[in-house]
Amino acid sequence: MGYPYWISTVGLCCGLLLTYISLRRSNFNFTFGHGLIAGYVLKAVQQLKARPAGGNDPATWNFDQFAQTHWDYQSNNHGTPMFFPWHRMFVLQYEKALRSIDPSITQPYWDWTLDSQHPQSSDIFHSQNFGGNGQSGNCVQDGVSAGWSSVIFKPSCLKRCSSFSTFYSPEALTGLINQALDYKSLHDAIENGPHASVHNQVGGTCGDFASMASAADPIFFLHHAMVDKIWSKWQSACTTNINSFEADPNSPMPPFNGVVNDVFDTNGLCYSYSSSAGDLALSVSCPNGKASNGIPPTIDNHWAEELLQALIVGADSQRITFIGKRDVQIEAISAYHPNGYSLNENYTIAAPAFDDLSDLVHLRHPAPIPDYHIKMMHMNETLVRQTELIAMKITDDYNNREGYCSPAALKHFNKHNHLGLYQ
Numbered sequence: 001m002g003y004p005y006w007i008s009t010v011g012l013c014c015g016l017l018l019t020y021i022s023l024r025r026s027n028f029n030f031t032f033g034h035g036l037i038a039g040y041v042l043k044a045v046q047q048l049k050a051r052p053a054g055g056n057d058p059a060t061w062n063f064d065q066f067a068q069t070h071w072d073y074q075s076n077n078h079g080t081p082m083f084f085p086w087h088r089m090f091v092l093q094y095e096k097a098l099r100s101i102d103p104s105i106t107q108p109y110w111d112w113t114l115d116s117q118h119p120q121s122s123d124i125f126h127s128q129n130f131g132g133n134g135q136s137g138n139c140v141q142d143g144v145s146a147g148w149s150s151v152i153f154k155p156s157c158l159k160r161c162s163s164f165s166t167f168y169s170p171e172a173l174t175g176l177i178n179q180a181l182d183y184k185s186l187h188d189a190i191e192n193g194p195h196a197s198v199h200n201q202v203g204g205t206c207g208d209f210a211s212m213a214s215a216a217d218p219i220f221f222l223h224h225a226m227v228d229k230i231w232s233k234w235q236s237a238c239t240t241n242i243n244s245f246e247a248d249p250n251s252p253m254p255p256f257n258g259v260v261n262d263v264f265d266t267n268g269l270c271y272s273y274s275s276s277a278g279d280l281a282l283s284v285s286c287p288n289g290k291a292s293n294g295i296p297p298t299i300d301n302h303w304a305e306e307l308l309q310a311l312i313v314g315a316d317s318q319r320i321t322f323i324g325k326r327d328v329q330i331e332a333i334s335a336y337h338p339n340g341y342s343l344n345e346n347y348t349i350a351a352p353a354f355d356d357l358s359d360l361v362h363l364r365h366p367a368p369i370p371d372y373h374i375k376m377m378h379m380n381e382t383l384v385r386q387t388e389l390i391a392m393k394i395t396d397d398y399n400n401r402e403g404y405c406s407p408a409a410l411k412h413f414n415k416h417n418h419l420g421l422y423q
């Protein structure tokens with residue numbers, strides 16, 4: 001049994017007068033200096049897998065029932081506006097099931113931006129954590145899910161054959177959040193960009209994690225808590241973002257009770273997210289001109305201006321007012337880069353190659369999602385490539401800022417991943 005991490009607040013939450021907002025912590029927040037999830041959480045995950053199947057209340061389910069539910073309801077909740085709210089509900093129900101085993105648990109999240117430059121060395125894959133690549137038959141044989149089965153399709157072992165390159169850095173992710181003026185822009189970018197990148201690389205060509213069977217791998221819930229944190233960050237950046245949705249907010253979320261509107265506010269669901277070293281300051285342009293803290297947002301000129309210059313030769317800075325409007329950006333990108341990517345001529349520093357570990361300071365681009373993964377997951381290739389191009393531009397912008405060093409730079413890697421996986 002672990003120690004409870006509650007922040008007590010007075011207010012109305014879950015119908016109680018004295019209320020508790022539980023804090024979901026990153027994998028780096030458990031023990032100072034590395035990314036191991038606390039043992040009591042891992043133990044509960046194993047108990048969730050081992051216990052018999054439950055009934056109607058998802059809090060009574062076992063692990064395999066969650067994996068099967070993600071599979072059964074896949075088409076409604078991927079590539080649609082339901083992506084964020086349904087997965088928020090899904091992780092919440094999973095967290096409740098863990099709490100039925102150990103009430104002190106809050107669902108951890110994996111801040112993979114901090115591991116973006118060398119994901120294969122993430123402490124997440126340590127044998128005292130979630131374990132690494134599958135061994136014989138690609139079956140996962142170390143970590144919390146050593147020897148686990150996967151119930152999807154036909155019973156087999158849980159597989160992972162990771163193929164790592166780079167994830168989205170804190171800078172690339174923050175830039176995508178900043179450029180999302182509406183829910184659709186955020187959803188298009190995050191599901192097709194950073195979210196898909198982690199699924200594709202951790203699962204590889206054989207792994208459950210790279211398919212709609214992904215919830216058979218317990219890393220799923222840390223990954224989707226991070227995705228949920230991204231939505232909640234964007235929601236709290238502008239007052240108008242909190243209830244912003246692209247479809248009917250009264251849409252149901254089967255098989256769970258409740259509608260989308262019920263999950264807009266994480267505080268109403270009695271949880272919030274810790275900050276992480278991967279959190280960079282947001283500068284979202286709010287539709288009503290006001291950030292939720294009442295401070296008028298500043299346009300993120302430092303990258304927007306250079307991005308614009310990269311896209312439109314001779315662009316003058318007055319055009320800056322158009323940046324952040326997604327359509328303008330994308331039109332400009334395809335006009336200037338019909339055949340792919342090239343470094344802005346004003347820049348001198350190109351991103352290091354994916355496998356170049358000699359440059360400890362500059363950021364690598366997020367690795368492109370392979371075509372086979374896009375096809376297998378029925379993703380929209382245009383959205384994937386547009387997101388990747390924007391992320392590459394943002395990365396170049398930061399790399400060409402004098403003296404800038406990302407919290408995710410390899411130089412800092414061993415400060416948060418020091419369990420010996422990084423060579």
Ligand SMILES: [Cu+2]
Nearest residue numbers: 195199214224
């Ligand atoms: Cu996912």
